[in-house]
Structure formats: structure tokens, C-alpha cells
Amino acid sequence: MNSNKPSTIDLVNRNLQKRYRAEKRFQIFGIASIGFGLLCLLVLFTDIVSKGAGAFTSHYIQLTVNLDPDDLDITDITDESQLALADYQGVVRKALRDKFPDVKKRGDRRKLYGLVSNSAGFRLQEILKNDPEKLGEQLTLWVLADDDIDTYAKSKNDAEPFTGRLNDKQIGWVNTLLDSGEMQSRFNRVLFTSGDSREPEMAGIRGALLGSLYTLLVTLVLSFPIGVAAAVYLEEYAPKNKFTDFIEVNINNLAAVPSIIYGLLGLAIFINFFGMPRSIPLVGGLVLTLMTLPTIIISSRAAIKSVPPSIRQAALGLGASKMQVILHHVLPLAMPGMLTGAIIGMAQALGETAPLLMIGMVAFIVDIPQSIMDPATVLPVQIYLWSDSPERAFTERTSGAIMVLLAFLILMNTIAVLLRRRLERRW
Template identity: 70%
Template structure:
């Protein structure tokens, strides 16, 4: 074998180092490119959702001068029974005809009447019910515009020229007239946060879905957290280490990876078909989500218990504390931050679930806000699913707006979990 000189050895080492440096730079570049692609995809997703959903927080309103004519309303006095049968639609149509007296013909009038939302009569009913002295009087009232008018106006830059969609020339001219006179304006859409679901986009809101999500999460938290923590304490502090406990641990880990729709099928078979609990209720939804989030809470709680140093247990035992006192007074308080973090993450996961709730009937059309855990309800992800399947153009922006609200809650919950962990955790 030929002996290499010192210069040749140095040259080979430098060549090997240069190759290693190139590979390291390539690996680092691939990592940076992957992160950049992920950030770009997230920014693209958020930009698309925000651009489509921001319009749902603004609603077009039409101002009309209405006369509470008893002859048109068909009532003589204001009471609950008369308001039920009063012809508020006729009052609104009369106001529209007076505003545009040149409109004639059945088809033109039908199109004129579609300027305002079909929920406008309920606005008049509420105003007259709140102030019976308005009977026989005239006042100017703002009504929500129809979804086609709202979409048409939002597609323009403060003018009624450009995009038409399903809007006819006559409708565009009426919109322009109302806009120029100040009788048409855009304002914050409080209906989106105060109403339940509706077939009409301009009347649809997320309040019922938000309350349903809250009640469902309350049931889930009330059941999953104490059961999950108790199971984790038993497995980590009391259970003997044998093949049965090993089997239980393996199954818990496997349940964390089971598709969520399987839990929906389980809830349908047990809670609804066997126990005959009410379908589409937060109680059943909470029970199903409890089964789904239990593995996550158990695993995170066990990890939190393992992080407590054995010296804490030994010191408490040395002071004469019982096994239960050691766990309740020393180990559990120190592990609680990690347990709470796991519970918040589990609740965030439950908040975004749709598939298991579809299986138990929470896909129902819910207008009224649920008052309890046994009332019919839906949740925000299911509401998004329903709106995404609606053919009306105006539901596109409401779907995106509901996604924005859901993402806001998820971001807040996950951020709270991180901050809570950082604030309460102890380093040993």
C-alpha cells in the first residue's frame, strides 16, 4: 500500500468536508423550502377564506316609508292575536309601489317586491308590537335587502354599474335610484350573530349553532375530563404492570387513531338506538365526543403524571402520607397544568368535528336557539357543512364567515393551551 503524503491526506479531508457541507446546505434548503411552502399554503387558505367571508359581516339595508294602515293590515287594534294575522306584507308592498309608482304589470311588481327580504314583515310586526301607537301612523323603517340585491351591490364599487348576475335592468335601476337617494346602505350584519339558520341567506345566522356547540362542549368537558384524569391516575399510580394493563394501554393508544366517524356509528347504535336518547341533541353529541376525546386526555394526563419526579412521591411517603394523599395532595397538583393542556387540545379537536355528529342526526335544520342539552341543536361545523351545500350565491360568503368564526375559536383554544402550559409548568 502506498503511503499518502500529508498534503494528499489534507486534500482528501477537504474534499470530504466540502461534500458534507453541500449535503448539509441541500438538506437545510429543503427544510426551509418545506416550511415556506407550508406557510404559503396557510396564508393562501386564510386569504381565500377572509376574502370570501368578510362580506357576510356587512348587510345591505333598504329604507322604506311605511304606513300602518289598519285597512291594509286588516286589524282594528293591536294585540297578540291580531298581529298574528295582520297583513304586514301588504303594507310593505304598498310602500314599494308608492316609492316606484311607474311600475306596472304583474311580473314587474313581483320583481319590485323582491327588493326587500322575506323577513321584512316580521320587522314591522315587532315594531308595532313594541309600540301599538304606531297603528295608523307613518314612519321610515330600514329593512334587510334581498340576498340578490345584497350580492349585486357588494360586487360593485359604490355604484350600480358592472356585475349583474341574476339582477335585471329594472332591478339595477331601482337599486341605483335608492343608492343615490341614500335609501340603500351597507351596515354591520348583526343578524349573522343573533339569528339561527334560515333558508334565506340574508336572515341566516350562527347563534343557534354557537349555542349548540357550547352546550355540546360543556357535556363533553364535564364527562371526559374527570373520567380521563381518573383513568390516567389509576393506570399510572395504582394499576399493576402486567399484560392486562399493557393491553389496555395499547388499546387506548389505538383508540386515539380511530376515525371519528366510527365513534359516530357507536353513538348511533348505543345512545340513540339502544338507550333511545333524543336525536340531534347536545347531550348525545357530548357523549359521542366524550368517547372520541377520552384517549387524547388519558394519554396527555399520563404523560403529565410521568413528568412528576419520583422524589416527590418518595418524600411524601417518607413523611407518612398515604398513597391517596400522595396522589391528591402532591402529584396531581403538579401534573394539573399538563392535564389541562391536554383537555383544551381535546376540546379544540371536538369543536371541529363533523362526521360523528352527522351520524347522530345533528344535521337537522335548526332555527330556534336550544335552551338545554336535550333540545334539538346543531353545531358550527355542521352548520358550515349545510351552508356549503346550499345553491344560493350569498351562502358562499356566510360559509366562509362561519369558518372564520370557527377558526378564531380554535386558535384561541390552542393559544390558551400553550400559554397555560408555559405559565404553570414547572421545570425540575
Template identity: 70%
Template sequence: MSDKSMQNEVKHENGSSKPSTIELVNKNLAKRYRAEKRFRAYGIASILFGLACLVVLFTDIIGKGHTAFMQTEVYLDIDLSAEQLDISDINDANQVAAADYQGVIKKALRERFPEVKGRRDKRKLYSVVSNGAGFTLRGMLESDPSLLNQKMGVWLLADDDIDTYYKTLGDGDAFTGRMSEKQQSWIASLIEEDQIKKSFNTTFFTAGDSREPEQAGIHGAIMGSLFTLLVTIVLSFPIGVAAAIYLEEYAPKNKFTDFIEVNINNLAAVPSIIFGLLGLAIFIGFFEMHRSIPLVGGFVLTLMTLPTIIISSRAAIKAVPPSIREAAMGIGASKMQVVLHHVLPLAMPGMLTGAIIGFAQALGETAPLLMIGMVAFIVDIPGGVTDPATALPVQIFLWSDSPERAFVERTSAAIMVLLAFLIAMNTLAVWLRKRLERRW
């Protein structure tokens, strides 16, 4: 029978037709191919949706936060006269520190805008410059005492309202906020005379927290995070690796070790705030350690990170082929020599990868640190693990609750810095895995 005749329909006695076997197979194949294409389309759509969400998130954060890396400054002719500053001895550090710098700045503003007469208008005029601008003059005089009794032009930090208004002038809809029309006219006058500009905001990276947005920085929060992460690394990595080695190489397989393994897996899924409550009860309540210090924060994050490190380290040890152990023991190596000289070096890339991912998770945690008091308002830069400090995620949380408009951009900028740290740590983990892993 020819192929053509095989593909013809078979007639029944009642005149109905029945598809051939080949047609049924082709129909089923076409149906399966359509299902596979739909499944592939669903996967691609899911990936595109996730990427779109990331693009929207990053666009919103960068759009709001990139302006925080620039700061508005106002140019004034400052007269650093000893009489005005009330300094009789320039070598007296106390006199230099307590000098009336704000009075000098106010005098320069009155000279720049002599038409301002009323008391209320003068208060508005004085608010054009940040109340922290005096620290700039003090730093100049401390570094160069010869500036005393000299008159010079100085760029001083603008107030946060002025800063926000000046940055949004080019948007077509400037944010006036609490600014009056007279303040806007003064800014227009400064713009005409090129006496106002935007410069790189070094304060954001060199200063601690402040209630004034233009003086607030993330240096203190970054140092607090680094000290906290340092304690976490020093404690969690050795303990986690040692626990993984014991459970995988030495521990007998019985109900007790099974119970330990189940609890380790369960602890990896426990909400982080539970570890904060545990740290609050044990380290602060029982051991009476101080609140808001990186040492306690490191202890809490160590408890939170240990399950992740143990699980990843055990997986890395399991990936080492049994032939490595058998070959080492065959030439007379002891159990400890097998583990330390052969198994551990081969498993170390996987251990490091899991540990770095765990540390990145710890770096971005907020809830456990809130529970142990690292939400305190800290102005000074911490110098060690026992100094009061906050962490970068907590600093973001604090700024996000502030009513000032200028804190919105600083919150987004701090998120950008935190994301940069997290991306760097995850990139390092991927690089280590690709660079050090061995294929069998």
C-alpha cells in the first residue's frame, strides 16, 4: 500500500471517517510543540517582568538619589576680624573653637543684601546659609591661623530648603517648600552674580548623622556596618566551617545528629527579627552588654548567618569526590590530615561563596539591629566595636521617616551605596566560584 493511500481516511460502514495513525501522531506532536512554546513564552515573560520591576526600582531610586551627591553652596565675602570673632589669642584652641562664626556669616549676608531691614526678613535671610556653615570657617581658621583679620570670598553650605529649590529650578516646577518669595528673589540675585553653585557633596561621605539634611552623612553608618560585619565574619565563618566539618566528616549518623541537621535547616528560615529578640534577651538582658554597639550587632548577625554558612559548607564538603579521601587514606594519611590537607582546600571555594552570600545578607539586615538599639541617633563616627553606632540599613530607615524633603534624596542615595556594597559582595562570590572551583 502506498504512503498516499495510508494517509487517506478510512471509511466506515455508516459513512463516517476516522483519522489515520500518522495524523493522530502529528496532531499530538503539534499540540506538544504548542505547549512547549507556551511554556517557553511564560518563562521569558517571567524574566522580562522581573527585569522590568528591577528597572523601575533602580530608575526610581537613582532618579531620586543622584542629586544627593551634589550640594548647593553660596558665595559670601567673609571678614574674619578678631574683634567680630571675639578672638584675642589665635593660639588658644578654646577661643578658636568658641568664636562667633555665625555672627560673621550673618554680617556678610547683610552686606550682600543691604535692602533687607525687617527682623523677620533678616531671619529668612540668615536661613539661606546652613547653620553648620560656621564649622567650615572654624576648620579654615584652625588649619591656617594667618587668615585671622583677613577678608576673603568663601563658598558656604546652603540650607536644605535652598539646596532643594536650586536643584529643582531646571525641572520647570521648582520645589519651593517653606521658601518665601523674598528668598526666591535672593536666590535669583545670587544666580545672576554667579554666587551660587552645585559641587560634589563630600559631606555625605565624611560626616555622621545630623538633624539637618545638608549636614547629614553616611560615614558613621558605614563604619558601624563595617565593624558589625567584621565581628560577624570573625565569629561566624570559623564556627560555621568547623560545625560543617564535624557534621559531615566526624559525627555519627543517628537520631541526635538528624535532630541537629533538621534544626539547622529550620534556623535558616527563621525571620531575622527573632534573632534580634534572642540577642536582646541574652546579650543585653542577661549579659548586660551595652545597646547600640557593633559588638552586640555582630553577635546577633553571627547567630543569623551561622545556619547559612553551615549548610553551604556542608554542601561544598559533600561535593568533594570520595576518591580523594580514599586516595589520601590509602597512602597513610590520618583522618585529620585527609580533612585539613585534601577535603578542606577543595571545598573552600564553595564555603567562601556561601559565606560571602551570608555576609551580604547580614549587611542588609535591619530588623535584628533595631531590636538591640542600633536605631539610636549617633552623630560621632565610631572608632571601634564598643563605640555607639548605627548601621547603613538602619540609617536608611531613620532618614526615610524624616519629614524634610532633602532627606528623600539622601535616603535614596544611601540605598544606592548599600546596593553597591551588596552587588560587589555578590559579584565577589560569583567570581570566587568561577575562579577557584574545580570540575571533576
């Protein structure tokens, strides 16, 4: 008998230790993978927030303006044409000259006028339109600064402030206004109350937000009932044969089709064949409906399958019809999973850009849409447009819009999780 031969217990212990080491390595690899993913997510969010936080604030300049009828060239305040064509910019420029009386040269004055956004004139027009009695009065207003001025003021304390197209005199005027408190950083309401604009300081996301809302509304109204109906038919009524197997395979395949293909389909059918207008939320909602239907059908079928067969058998045993079993028992119990799938599908649709580019929702649209038939864009497309703009101020607006989009996506996914936990029943 060989005494050097390991015993069976030693072999078993050795194999167990080997397996434990392998499991430990696997756990370490898993934890490292999760940590790496979280680190990448943290870097991404940090980059977006650091670039986009400035979009939620903007610098305003205090001006004292005289709404002199002669300066405005208004003789009849009730005449809408005079009110629309009045020289509001001239009044704003005069207020700037009064603030810096030492500026005499024509070129310097042009640079001085560039401190204030063009929106100041529209602000005065809106004031007179809402309250004509203010004509002839002296008002103290806070008006938006130009985007270059705003960018410099935000980076003033950085190691290398962004001067852009500003000269030394403009920088000196800005520093004077900042030191005297006549230029202040305030919450940027324009970002949430205005539509798109060529001027960064006047650009907002309200039009894109409403366009996204109308588009998602059309998508939800169409995709959820159709998706649930299709799932009910396939699970409860459809016979198991080659035809239904073919349908199921194609539904699963459609869920993996690139989204731009749906855009091409919408362009060919809804716009070219049916002649529907481009760049309206109705067409965008139809395209996104086609894209989200496979996701909703698959999640709804999974939710219906999760309902125990005993529920159906008990209802049938009490004399309920097939439709009554489905409407009164199966659908209410499967609804949490269906709603979760629908919300996830809506979140996916909210972040889509490619299919909407194909149907013309990439157009530059300033007006705020009022219905699903008005030209509009959506938030992801608005981000795409701003990211392609050369002005430095659009960089923070782009990141700010991304933050708003991410907030909506996180909110929708949170609602889906809460709905599932609240309504889900365990068997």
C-alpha cells in the first residue's frame, strides 16, 4: 500500500478549495465589472452636469429705460402697427449710453450695444402691449446679457476665462457692471419658457418639450391598446400552428430592428404615400408606435403568462365566459407588467432621434406647438441641433437639455418600478 497516495477526503477538499477559489474570482470579476460600469456612469454624469449646470442660470443687466413716445416713434398706443414697429432697440441703446457716458466713438458704442441681448427690445414691446399706460414712464428692468457676455461672466473666476469675441473694453464694462451689482446671475427662465432661437441666450426647450409630449401622447394612445390586444390574442385565442409561430418570431425580430428603419418606413408610408405633413407630432407618434409595439407586445405577453392557470380555471368553473375571464381576471392581474412594459417603451421612444430625423422633425422651429398637427421638434432632436451649433453658449444649453431629458427618463423608469411593486401580486 502506497502511503504517499492522497486519500479521498484530501482529494475532495482540494477540489472544493479549487472551486471556492474559482467562485471567489468570479465574484471579484463581477464586482469589478459593476464598479467599472458605475465609474463610467459617474464620469458621464459628472461631465454632463459640469457642462450643463450653467444653462439653468443666466446673467441679467440692470437698465433704466425711458419709454419716451418720441424715441419710440409712437403717436397712437392703440395702433398695433406702431406698437410692433416702434424703435425699442433705440431706447435700450440710449439706456446703455446713459450708463456709460464716456463711450463716444461709434465703434465703441457698437461694442457697448452688444452687451445686451436682442431680446431686450421684445421685452419692452411685451410690457407696452400688456400695459399701454406705461408709455412715457421710466422703468428699471433686468434684461438678458448677450451670450458672449454671459459666458465670460460665468468663467470669470476660472484659470483661463473665456473671452471669445470680446475686446478689452467690453471686458472692462462687464467687470464694472459685476462689481456694482448691476449684472447678476439669475435662474434662466427663458430655457423653459421659449422655443428655439439662433441666439443662444434666447434659446429654450419649451417647444421641444411640448413636441415630445404630443408625440408621446399619440404613441401611448395607439401603441398600448394595440399592443395589449395583440398580446391577448396571441396568448389566449391564437391556435398554436406554424402561422402563429411565424408571427411570434417576427415580433421578436422587430424588437431588434434599428430605429432608423422605422423612420424610413414612416417616410415611405405616412409622408410619401398618404401625403401627411412633415415635422408634426402625429406622424412622429405613428412612427414611434410602430417602433414600440414589439416591446409592449412582448412585455404584455410575459405579464399574461405570469397569471396562474388556476385563476382561469376557477373563473371558468364558476361559469364565466372566455372574455369575462380575460377582462375581469387575467388583464387586471397582468396590468402591472403591461404598464411597466408600456412605460419602458415610452421611455425608449422619448430618447429616440433617428426615426424622427427621417420624417423632418429636425427642422428649425421657433413657434410653440399647440396641437399634434402643428410643426414641432422633440427634445432629442433639439439636443442634436444645438450640439451642431458653433457658439460656445450652445454647449451648456446642449448639456442642460440632456440633463432635462435624463431627468424625464429616470422619472419614467422610476414610475415603472413603483407601479410594478405597488400593483404586483405574488403567487
